[in-house]
Amino acid sequence: MPRGHCRGQGWWRGRFHGCGYRLTSGREAILSLLSSSKGHMxxxxxxxxxxxxxxxxxxxxxxxTLELLFDLGMICKLDFGDGRARYELAEGAQGARHHHHLVCTGCNRxxxxxxxxxxxxxLLKETERGLEEKYHFKITGHVIQFYGLCDRCSGK
Amino acid sequence: MPRGHCRGQGWWRGRFHGCGYRLTSGREAILSLLSSSKGHMxxxxxxxxxxxxxxxxxxxxxxxTLELLFDLGMICKLDFGDGRARYELAEGAQGARHHHHLVCTGCNRxxxxxxxxxxxxxLLKETERGLEEKYHFKITGHVIQFYGLCDRCSGK
DNA sequence: CTCCTTATTGAAAATGGTTTCCATTACTAA
DNA sequence: TTAGTAATGGAAACCATTTTCAATAAGGAG
Incomplete structure (x- = not known):
C-alpha cells in the first residue's frame, strides 16, 4: 500500500462524501467498471x-458521472481523434503507472x-518549467501521443 | 528561396493538377488565406x-477543401480540445518552423x-524508433501539447 | 473557341457525440 | 415524517462535421 488512498473496493466513498456528493449505485458501477478494466472506454x-x-x-x-469524476481528478479524459472521448482511471488511484499512447490510425487500436x-x-518537466517562466503560464497537463499504422494495418 | 517548392502566390497550382484536382477560386482563396495569416483557424x-x-x-x-489539403499534406489539422478543429499550413510550405503548442484552458489562447x-x-525521434521496433508500428505523426492557464486566466 | 466529361459546388438534410431541460425520485439531516 | 437538495432518465436541443443531390464550371479534346 504505497500511498494511503487506495484500499480496495471502496476507496472512493470518502472522496465523494468529502465533497458533498452522494455515492449512488450508478456512480459506483461506473467507477468500479473503470477500475477493473484496463481499456480506454x-x-x-x-x-x-x-x-x-x-x-x-x-x-x-x-x-x-464521467464529467464529475474528471473534475474530481479521478479519471483522465483522452482524445484519440476518432470523435469520441475515452476515459481511464487517473494514475495513483490503482497501481497505474504513468504512460503515453500510441494510436493506430487504421484500426484505432x-x-x-x-x-x-x-x-x-x-524532458517534459524541464520544458514545462521553461514554458511557465517564459510565457507566464501555470501548466496543468500535457498530451503526448504518437500516431501510425500497426502491423496489421500497414500490411495493407 | 531555401527549397524549390515555394515560389510565391501560386506554388500550389502544379500540386493540384499533378493529382488530377482542379484549382478553383474557392480553393485558391482558402489556401491563400491560410498562407497569409499566422493563426490557427x-x-x-x-x-x-x-x-x-x-x-x-x-x-x-x-x-x-480543408480535408483535401490535409490529405495532400499541405496543412495540419489541430485539436486544442474545444470541440472544433483548427488548421495551419504544414511546415516547409512557408518559412514555417517546426513548433508545438501551449494552450490556455481558460481562454483558449x-x-x-x-x-x-x-x-x-x-527525443521524439528516438522514442519513435523505439516504439516502431517494439510495437511494429509505422509511425506517421505525433502530438505534443501543454495545457494550462495563461497569466490573465490564472490571476482569476 | 466549343463541346464534353467529370470534378466541384451550395443548400439543405442527416449524423452522431455530447448537453441541456424538466419533471420525478432518492438521499440526508433535523 | 418532512423539508431541502442532489441525482436521475428520457426526450429534446446542440453543434461541428458529413452526406445527398441536382446544378455548375474547369480543363482537355477536337
Whole structure:
C-alpha cells in the first residue's frame, strides 16, 4: 500500500462524501467498471457494459458521472481523434503507472507504452518549467501521443 | 528561396493538377488565406474571413477543401480540445518552423513555441524508433501539447 | 473557341457525440 | 415524517462535421 488512498473496493466513498456528493449505485458501477478494466472506454462503451447489471442507468448519467469524476481528478479524459472521448482511471488511484499512447490510425487500436517514459517525463518537466517562466503560464497537463499504422494495418 | 517548392502566390497550382484536382477560386482563396495569416483557424473562421470577398463559397466547400489539403499534406489539422478543429499550413510550405503548442484552458489562447523544440524533436525521434521496433508500428505523426492557464486566466 | 466529361459546388438534410431541460425520485439531516 | 437538495432518465436541443443531390464550371479534346 504505497500511498494511503487506495484500499480496495471502496476507496472512493470518502472522496465523494468529502465533497458533498452522494455515492449512488450508478456512480459506483461506473467507477468500479473503470477500475477493473484496463481499456480506454468511451461513454457508450461504459453505458453498454453497465446496462446488463444496471438497466436503469441511462447514458446521460454516464456522461454526467464521467464529467464529475474528471473534475474530481479521478479519471483522465483522452482524445484519440476518432470523435469520441475515452476515459481511464487517473494514475495513483490503482497501481497505474504513468504512460503515453500510441494510436493506430487504421484500426484505432491503442497501445499504452511505459518504455521511454522516464526520459520523456524528465524532458517534459524541464520544458514545462521553461514554458511557465517564459510565457507566464501555470501548466496543468500535457498530451503526448504518437500516431501510425500497426502491423496489421500497414500490411495493407 | 531555401527549397524549390515555394515560389510565391501560386506554388500550389502544379500540386493540384499533378493529382488530377482542379484549382478553383474557392480553393485558391482558402489556401491563400491560410498562407497569409499566422493563426490557427477553424473551418468557420475561414468561412467568415473568405465570405466577404467570395460570398459564393459555402461552408461545405471550406470543409471539403480543408480535408483535401490535409490529405495532400499541405496543412495540419489541430485539436486544442474545444470541440472544433483548427488548421495551419504544414511546415516547409512557408518559412514555417517546426513548433508545438501551449494552450490556455481558460481562454483558449494558443501560444506556439519553438524554444526547447530541438531537444523535444530529438527525443521524439528516438522514442519513435523505439516504439516502431517494439510495437511494429509505422509511425506517421505525433502530438505534443501543454495545457494550462495563461497569466490573465490564472490571476482569476 | 466549343463541346464534353467529370470534378466541384451550395443548400439543405442527416449524423452522431455530447448537453441541456424538466419533471420525478432518492438521499440526508433535523 | 418532512423539508431541502442532489441525482436521475428520457426526450429534446446542440453543434461541428458529413452526406445527398441536382446544378455548375474547369480543363482537355477536337
Amino acid at each position: 468511451s461513454a457508450e462503451d461504459i453505458y453498454m457494459k453497465i446496462h446488463t447489471a444496471y438497466p436503469n442507468v441511462g447514458l446521460t448519467t454516464v456522461y454526467r 491503442v497501445v499504452e507504452y511505459t518504455d521511454f517514459i522516464d526520459k520523456e517525463v524528465e | 477553424s473551418a468557420e473562421d475561414i468561412y467568415m474571413k473568405i465570405h466577404t470577398a467570395y460570398p459564393n463559397v459555402g461552408l461545405t466547400t471550406v470543409y471539403r 494558443v501560444v506556439e513555441y519553438t524554444d526547447f523544440i530541438d531537444k523535444e524533436v530529438e
